[in-house]
Amino acid sequence: MSWKRIKAIMLHEFFITKRSLEVINDIIIFPLLSIIIFGFLTNYLSGTTGLIISKQVLIGMILWQVINMTEYSIAVGCLWDVWARNLTNIFISPISNLEYLIAYTISGCVKSLIVLLFGGIISFYFFGTNLLDLGIINLIIYFVNLAFFGFGFAIVILGLIFRFGTNVQALSWGLIAVLQPLMAVIYPVSILPKPLQMMAYLLPPTYVFEAARANVIDKGIQWQLILMAFFLNFIFIFLAITFFNFMFNQSKKTGQFARLEG
C-alpha cells in the first residue's frame, strides 16, 4: 500500500471539489441548511415537547451528516471520474482498490468533520445545543461508527454501479435517504411499527442514534448500544467488502467496467 497514491486520489478529489459548485453545495451548503431548518423546527417544538427532545432531534440531524457525507464522498467521488471518462485512466494506474477506497474514506471523513464543526457552531450559537455536551469520547465513538457505516454503504453502491453501470447511479445519492427513517435518526426506535423496529435494529447507526439520544439526558457512555453498533458494523463492513469485490470482479468479467464510461 502506498500513501503517495492515497494522497494522489485525495488531491484529485480536492481539485474537483474546489472547482465544482454542485459539490460544494452538496457537501457544505445543503447539510448546513438541513441543520439550520431542523434548528428552527426544534426551537418551535421546544415549546410543546420540551428542550431535551428538541436537542435530541437537532443532534440526530447533525450526526446524520456523517453517514451522508462519507457515503456521498465515496460513491459520487467515483462518479465524477466516470462522467469525465477518466475512471479507466485511474484504474489502469498501479493503484489498488483498497488505496482508492481509503483515499475517498479519508476525504469523506474530512468533509464530515467540516460539516460537524460548522453544524456544531451553528447549533451552539443559534439554537443553544452544544454538541460537545455529548462528551468528546462519545462523539468520537459515534463518528467512527457512522463513518464506518457510510463507507460500507458507499462501497455497496459502488459495487452496484460497477456491475450495472450508470443506470443505477441515482442510488449513490438517493438510497441512503430511504434508510434514514429506519435508522431512527431524529426519533426513538419505539416510535416505529414493530416490523420496522426489527429492521431498524439490524442497522448499526440505529444504536448510535439511540445512544446519542440517551446521552443528551445522561452523559454516560451507553456501552451496550455502542458495542452492538461496532459488532453490527464489523459484520456489515465485511459483507460490504465481499459484495464489492464480487461485483467488481463480475464487472470485469462481463466487460461492464470497461463500458462504464460509455
Next chain:
Amino acid sequence: MAVLQIKNLTKQFGSFTAVNNISFDLKEGEILGLLGPNGAGKTTTIQMLLGITTPNSGSIRYFDKDFSTNRQECLRTINYTSAFNALQGRTTVWENLIVFANLYLVDDPKKKILKLVDYFEIKNLLNSQYKHLSSGEKTRVNFIKALLNDPKVILMDEPTASLDPDIADKTLSLIEQIKQDNKISILYTSHNMNEIDRICDRVIFLSNGKIVAEDTPINLTKKIETTTLRLTFDKGKEIIEKYLTENKQEFEFSKDNIVIIKTKEKLVPKIIFGISSEGIWMTDIEIQKPTLEDVFLQISRSK
C-alpha cells in the same frame, strides 16, 4: 526480446466470442498495429491487456511476468492513451498531471511534468482546465500522462480518432518521435490504414476475434497482386480496347480518353509499352499499387 507475450487469449461475452484464442508478441522498440473491422476484438484485447476486462482463458505476460498475478508491478511499466478516454475535465492540466505522476510514484513529479510539457510544447496550457482544450491539445496532454512513468510499453487505442488531418499528422509525428527518443514498444489500434502503414513495423489483422493475417505492412500489401493502371490518352480508344481485349486484361473506360486497367504488377511495363507501340500518345500514366486498405477490405469482406 518480447516485452509483451499473449498466449491463447480468449474472451467470451455469453455465447459471443469477442476474442478467440489469439497469440502474439510485442517486441522491444516495435510499433505493432492491431487492425480489424468494428467488432473484430481489438478494443476487448486492449481492455484485457490493461486489466479492466478479465479473459476467460489464456495468459498475458509483461516482461516475462504474469499480468494476473503481478498486476501492480506490470502496470507500473506500461501506460495507455485513447481518443475514447479523457482526463478530468474540471481540473487543470497541471492538476491532472500531478495526480497521475503521484499515482505512478514518479520521483520529482514537478520536474518530470515540466520536462514533458516542454517536449510537447504546451507549457502555456498548464493552468487551463482540461475541458477547455482543443482536441489536439487534449491529445498532447493524454500523451504526457501516458509518458509520466517512463513506460516501456504504451497501448494506444485509436489515439487520432476525432482529430483533424493536420493534428492527426502532428500526433503521428509525435508517436514516431516518442518511439525514437524513448525506445518504447507500442501496440497501436486504428481504422486509418495510412497511419498504420506509416508508423507500424508489423501489423496483425483481427477478424471475428481471430488473427487472420500477421506481417509487415509491405509484405501484407504484396499479398494482393492486382495493381490499378490509369492511362489518359489523346485518341485511339478503339485501338486500346482491341489491344487490351486481345491481351485478356480487365479494364473499363471511365471517360472517352481515360482507361482503368486492373492487372498484375509485373505486367504494367508490358501493357504501357504495348499500347505505346500501337501508336497511342499517352498524356498521363498513374499506377496505383495495392495499399493496406485494400488488404483490410479484402480480409473484412472475405469473412
